[in-house]
Amino acid sequence: MIVEYERDINFNEAIILYEIAKHDADLVKNLANTIKQHYFENTIELCSIFPAKVGLCSQDCKFCSQSIHHSCSIEIKDLATLDEVTEYLENVISFPAKRFSLVTSGEKLNDSEFEKILDIYSYISKNYNILLCASLGFLTQERAKKLLKAGVVKYHNNLETSSTYFKNICSTHTHQQKIETLKIAKEAGLEICSGGIISMGEDMIERIKLAFELRELKVDSVPINILNPIKGTPLEDMKIIDQNEIFITLALFRIILPRKTILLAGGKENALGDKEIMAYECGINGCMVGNYLTTKGMEIREKIDMLKFLDLIF
Template identity: 90%
Template sequence: MLNFLQSVQFVKEVEKKIIEYEKGIDFNEAIMLYEIAKHDADFVKDLANTIKQHYFKNTIELCSIYPAKVGLCSEDCKFCSQSIHHSCSIEIKDLASLEEIIDYLENIIVFPVKRFCLVTSGEKLDDLEFEKILDIYSYISKNYNILLCASLGFLTQERAKKLLKAGVVKYHNNLETSSTYFKNICSTHTQQQKIETLKIAKETGLEICSGGIISMGEDMIERIKLAFELRELKVDSVPINILNPIKGTPFEDMKIIDVNEIFLTLALFRIILPKKTILLAGGKENALKDMEKIAYECGINGCMVGNYLTTEGMGIREKMEMLESLGLEVQSNIQKLNY
């Protein structure tokens, strides 16, 4: 183990490598940073914030999601309340109408949200549902100046091309966790299927968004592996969710990791993925409570605002006030084009 002076020198070398030479660290260097953080986490958190400031200054990007189809999912992901394999009390919802989605969009239009994503439950939409959601995307694309994202399950190349044509710019599919830990959270599909969908999206011309959920029983090594696997896929943005244990799921009694371990995880993701948008996503209010502010000092440059899929988040106005109190400059704004 490095002594104090050696740790300081190592962190300086990593900073120089990333900022001056614009080179990525390797897995062993990430592990070394984790070992240093066990004795002084501020070294690593400060490094992450320095890297974030270098590439993004004080800016932060906001995104909002809408659950366009809820429940009756055939998959058995242990964290998810929408699975038919679990006994959760949620409201089942068929594919939402254009009117329902626009009503939600109109409610967030006064806030500076940069991206808007429709999320549907299940392995994938059937053909009729997919054509309906294409029409919805086309309408929003023509009438609202907002970046559109989609999270609709597994993709084919044909569907990816249709989404691109309808105005979608980014496709989302979380890896959830590292390749070596994935077997512990799902058995009905493979992580490779997720990777294939991301590759199809990227090859078609869509940006890709993929991250994971932390605090599902994995250790820090698994989280570091996930960050490197995301780097290898050349993802454009990385949402980091924190497990919100939901009654009726196999993870309902899972203990949430310590807030300092959450902050360190965020910092290591920034250091491993220095130029990517890293978003603090679902579960943050439940896990961090009034300590959420500290997360934005650990390299985060994105935030999911509004409600999630089956759980509620902080009100957008309240979230905006919190972010502005930290001196963060929110990027972009939604503006309606046709009045």
């Protein structure tokens, strides 16, 4: 029987667990999975995203193919129409996806684009039975309230990495700007979703720092992406960390954030291949299904079948 702990793990204890995991990874992974079972049993939350605007981003994030600062071969797309969004959504809702998010490139949408995206959200909220999320760059209080009114329930803005490592990843905006957007969304009544990308050259200490920064922000869900090195980006030659280190990272996030939804998001197919199935034994209780922003994911049906094989409940 698992009992509630009086307090959450602290930073030093997390470091000790990592040291233990170097010699006995299974112990830490099993602990993470036990915690997940306690709070979420055998359930898993599925979400899907749609790239509603692609490319021409003024920011210089080193991992991203959409930046104007990099030389990547991607298809530039203006803001999607309602028909384009609903065509994709019709496919998603035939599966047990709980959440659906529109994602746009750039620091933020201009006023005209934002009003159009509000109309799309309003239509979906009235005509589809799915929870709506948004990832539209930096927010103002006014915009956050408008999104809430249009039916959006959760706002996403990844911290990407820890505050101390962020300078190695981006120079055109700050870690603090991301935090401010998350605080604005939360104050407006939206749930908040924020995580990061691992395997960008950071070490485990930086990943643990990120987990604690997310805990301090009281985020509701945490997507963990694994770098998919894209040709033309500064990280195109970055070596992906060992799969066992990925599993230990996932486990530590669960232990540090025991009651949060932790999703395995972008890059999982590329980094883990047929070992992805093992990630769901490390405390993960969420999965992003379908394609990503400029890269392909596993077909949704195939992903659902894989998760059903693990007896996970949607």
